[in-house]
Amino acid sequence: MSSESMAGRMPAPESHDRLSGVSPVPGAAKPDPVLRASGVRRSFGGLTAVDVEHLEVQRGTITALIGPNGAGKSTLFNVLTGFDRMDSGVSAFQGRSLRGLSGHRVARRGLVRTFQLTKALTRLTVMENMLLAARGQTGERMVGAFAPWIWRGQEAANRERAEALLERFRLAHMRDEIAGSLSGGQRKLLEMARALMSEPTMIMLDEPMAGVNPVLVQSLLEHITSLRDEGVSVLFVEHDMDVIMGISDWIVVLAEGRVIAEGRPDDIRSNQQVIDAYLGTQHDEPGAGGAEEGR
Amino acid sequence: MRKGARVRRRLVTVLLAVIAAILVIPAYAAADDQGGETLSGQIRDPETVEGIEITVSRDGDEIGTATTDSDGEWEVELPEPGTYHVVLDQESVPDEYVVAETPGAEFDEVEVRPGQDRAVIFRLALPGEEEEEESEPSPTEEGAEPGADGGPPEEAEEEAPAAPEVERGASFSTRLLQTTLSGITFGMIIAISSVGLSLIFGTTRMINFAHGDMVTFGAMMALMFSTGMVFTAVPLVVAAVLAVVLGALLGGGMERFIWRPLRHRNVALIQMFIVSIGLALVLRHLLLAYFGGTRVRYDEFQLQSMLTLGPLQITPRDASIAALSVLVLVAVAAMLQFTRIGKAMRAVADNRDLAESSGINVDRVTLYVWTLGGALCALGGVFYGLNQTVYWQMGFHLLLLMFAGVILGGLGTAYGAMVGGLVIGLVAMLSTLWFPVELQNAWALAIMIVVLLVRPQGILGRRERVG
Amino acid sequence: MDFIQILAEATRTAIGPIAAIYALAAIGLNLHFGYTGLLNFGQVGFMLVGAYGVAVTTSTYELPLLLGVLVSIGCAFVLALLLGLPTLRLRADYLAISTIAVAEVGRLIYRSTVAQDITGGVYGLQQVAGDFYAWNPFPSGSYGIDAGAFSITFSARDVWVMTVAWAVVLLASLAMYVLTHSPWGRVIKGIREDEDAVRALGKNVFAYKMQSLVLGGVFGALAGALMAINQQTVHPDAFMPQVTFYLWAMLLLGGAGRTLGPVIGAIGMWFLLTMFDGLLRDVSAMGLLPGIAGGELGALRHAVVGLALVLLIVYRPQGLIGNRKEMLVNVK
Ligand SMILES: Nc1ncnc2c1ncn2[C@@H]1O[C@H](COP(=O)(O)OP(=O)(O)O)[C@@H](O)[C@H]1O
C-alpha cells in the first residue's frame, strides 16, 4: 500500500550480482544497502549476546545469517526489528533510522520478521491468519468495525490476495481449518505466507526450515528465491549448510555475538576462521535450537 | 522402591483423611476460661446515634444493660462464655429512625467463646428506605456481596492489619523507629508466607490464588490445637508445630493430587489459575463454616509487659516473632543455597525445561516446593495470628500483599520474595506515619504498581525473552 | 420449602436484575479475556467506579441520573487508562496480579475517611438514582406467573429494572457480535493467541489492548451503575475481589470467547446458586447438617461455587457452549 513498499518491490534482477564487487570482510559496505546496523550491542547480565560493529544487507538479495546456537542470531533479529532494545548502536532501514521504534512500527516500515518458534495464531482459521496480515484495513479501527459496508470491499480484495498466496504455499485446502490443526511444517509455511501478505520490503526469517520435512523444504526454498526475484530482500537464519550454500547470495557468520566473517558462499566455505569457529567444530543439527529455547 | 512409594502414598492419604476428619469435627469444646468476655458494638448506620439502650440476658435473667455513647458505642461485660440474648430497646431509638429489618432489633443466640470480645451489630434505617430494602429479591444482598454474607455481621468490616501501637505524644523519630520495627516484623511474616508462592510460580508458572488461604489454614489449625477444640489443648508452640506439619501436608497433597494430575493432562495455565481460585474459595469457606467468622486471639502470649530497648518498646511476643522469622528466613535461604534439593528448587524455578533436560526430577522437586510452601504458609499464619488476630479472611487479605511482595522481588525468585515481602511490610507500616491506617494496604499495592512501571521484571527478576 | 418452590425461586433469580447485571459485567470480562486474552482479575474495580459514578452524582450532588451514567462511563475510561498504561505491556501473569491490586486499591480509597465526604466512606451512599423509578412506565402491581407452588412474580419496580438491565445486556451482546466478527475482532483475537506475532504484522498491540480494556471496562461500569440503581444504595464492601472471581466462574461456565457465553453463564450460575441455597436450607432444616449454624450456610455455598469451578475446569473446560476442539488446540 505505502509508497516505500512499492519502491522496495521494484524489480532489480541484477542487484545481487552487484555484490560481486564487494570484498568479503566483516562489516563490508554494500552498493545499495536496505538495512544498516552499527555498533549494535545487547547484553543479558554479564553475557554479551550481540556485539556487531557494522553490518549492511544488500537490497534485493538473499542473505544468510549463520552461526552456532547461542551465537546471538535471534537476539540480533529482535533488536533490529524493535522486539528488543539494543543497549547501544544505531540501525537504519532504507536509509531511515529505526531508533526507538517499537516492533509494529518497524513492521509498518516494511521490515517484517518471523520467529524461530512458530507463532501460528492457533485458534484463528488459516484464512483469518492471512487476512490479519493485510495492511491499512478500515475495519481494524474500532469505530470502523461497526460499519461493515465500508470495509466489505477491502475485505474481499484482501481475501482474493490471501487465496492466491495460500494457493502458492499449498495451504488453500486448509483455509477454513483453525491454524492449530496444521502440522509443524505447515505452520512454518503459513507464517511465511502471512508475512508476505503484509507486503514487506524486506523479510527476516528465523530458522524457517527447522522442523519442516525435506519435500516442503524444497518448495520453501523456491518461494524464497522467487521472493528475491520479485525484489524483496531476504535475511534468513539457517543451520543446514547445503541449503545455505545453495540459495544464498551472501552469507554473514556470527559467533559469540560478533560478525566473524561475511562473503559469497565460496568465500565462506574456504574461510579458515569460520571453519575453526563453526563448521569444523560444532556443526549444529537443524532444529536443535528449538529445544534450547523452549520456555 | 516402588513399594516405598506406595507406602508413602498410603501414608499421605491417611493423613489427609485425618485432616478432613478434624475439619469435620464441629464446635468448640469448652476450654478453660481466661475471663474478660464482653459483648459490644457500635450503632453508626446511617450515622452514630447516642442514647440507645441495649439489654443482654440469658435464660430470661438480665445480665446487664448499656447505652450507646456519643460515638454510638456500647459494651456489656459478661460473667462467663455462653449463649446470650441481646435486645435493642426500640423505645430509645430517636424518632427519625427505625431499626433496620435486617438484622433486626433482637439477637436470640449470640455465642460468646472464652475470652472473646463478641461484636453485635444493630443497624438503623430511615423509615422510607426500609420498604425498598425489603422488596429486594433475596439473593440480591448475597449476590452483591459474595464475600460479605454468610457470616456474622462484623466480617464486613475491613481487616487491615492494625497499625503499630505508638503513643501519639512520642517524638517523630521514636515513632519512626517503632513503626519501622513493626514494619520489619510484618514484612518478615509476608516474606515467610510468600517464599512458597514465588517458588511455586517459578517451578510451575502458576499463580496460586489459594496461597493466602493456606496461611489462614495454618493459623486456624494452631488455634484449634491450642484451644483444645479437638483432643486436649496443647501449648501454642506445640500447636504451631502441628499446624506447620499439616500445612506441609496440605501443600504437598494439593500438588500431588490436584496440580500434578492437571499438569499431566496438559491443562492450560489460565485454567489452573481458575482452579486455584476455586480451591481458595473451598478452603476459605470451609474454614469459615467450621471456625466461624469472628476474630480470635491465641490464648497464650497475650498479656505481656513491654520490653524496652532504648527508645523502642516491643512485647516479648513480637520480639520472638521477629527473631524466629529471621531464623526461618536464614534457614530457608541456606537450604536453597547449599543443599542439593534447594539448588534443584532454584534450578527448576529458573528454567523448568533446562532443569528437566539436565536430569532433575522436576515432579519431585515441585512436590517439595509445594510442601515447603505449605509449611512456610502455616508458620506465617501462626506468626500473623499471634501478631494480629486469627480470622477467616486473614490469609486472603495477606494474599494481595504477598502478591505485591513477590512481584516487587520478581516472580519466581525465592530471594526476591523475601526482599519484596520486607519492602511491602515496611511500606504498609511506614505509610501510617503520614497517612490514614485504612490506606496502608493501598500504599503497599501502589508501590508495587510504581515498581512495575520502572522495572517490569521486579527487583531481582529477569526479563522474558522474545522469539 | 418443597422442590418446586425452590425451582421457581431459582428461575426467578436467574431472570432477575442481578443476573442481568452480572451478565453485563461478564460480557466485559469476555471481551478482555475471551477475545483479547487479557487476564483481568480486577473487573470489580470497573463495577465499583460505575456504581459510585451514579451514586455520587445522584446522591451526593443530587444531579440527574443520566449525567451519573455518563460519569460512570467516564470513570471507567480513566480507570482503564490508569490500569492499562502501566500493566498492558507486562506479561500476562503480572497483569493478573496488578489488576486485582488496582481494583482493591480503588475500593480502599472509596471507603477511606479521606473520601468520606463524597463516597460516604464505609457507610456508602443511600437513596441513589430515585429518578430511575420516577420514569417507571409499568403500573404498580404484580407481574409474572402465579401457578400455585410454581409462582414467579416481580413487582413493577423489579420489572422496570429487569427490562432496562436485560435491554442493556442485549445491546452489549449485539455490539460484541458485530465487533468480534469484524477485522477489529480479528486483531484482538490474534493478540489473544500471540501478541508478538500480531506486532510483527504491524499492528499496534498496545492500542488494541487498551481499546479492549476500555470497552470491557465500560460494560463493567454500566453493570455497576445498574447495581446502584437496582439497590439504591452502594457500599464499598460489595466490591470485594471475590466478585471478580464470581464473574470468572460465570464466564467459564458459559464459555469464554463466545458472544452468549457470559450471558448463559450468568443465568446458569444464579440458577444453580439459588437452587443450591434452597436445597441446603431444606437439608439443614431437616437437621442433616450438624454443627453448622444457619449463618454459616452461606459459607458452604461459596465453598460449593469453588468446588464447581474446579470440577468445571477439569471436566468441561470449554464451558456450556464453548468449542472443545479450540480449547484443546490452545493447549500445546
Ligand atoms: N532474554 C534473555 N535473557 C537472558 N539471556 C538471553 C536472553 N535472550 C537470549 N539470551 C542469551 O543470549 C545468547 C544468544 O541467544 P540467541 O540470540 O537466541 O542465539 P541464537 O539464535 O543464535 O541461537 C544465548 O546465550 C542466550 O542464552
Ligand SMILES: [Mg+2]
Ligand atoms: Mg535463535
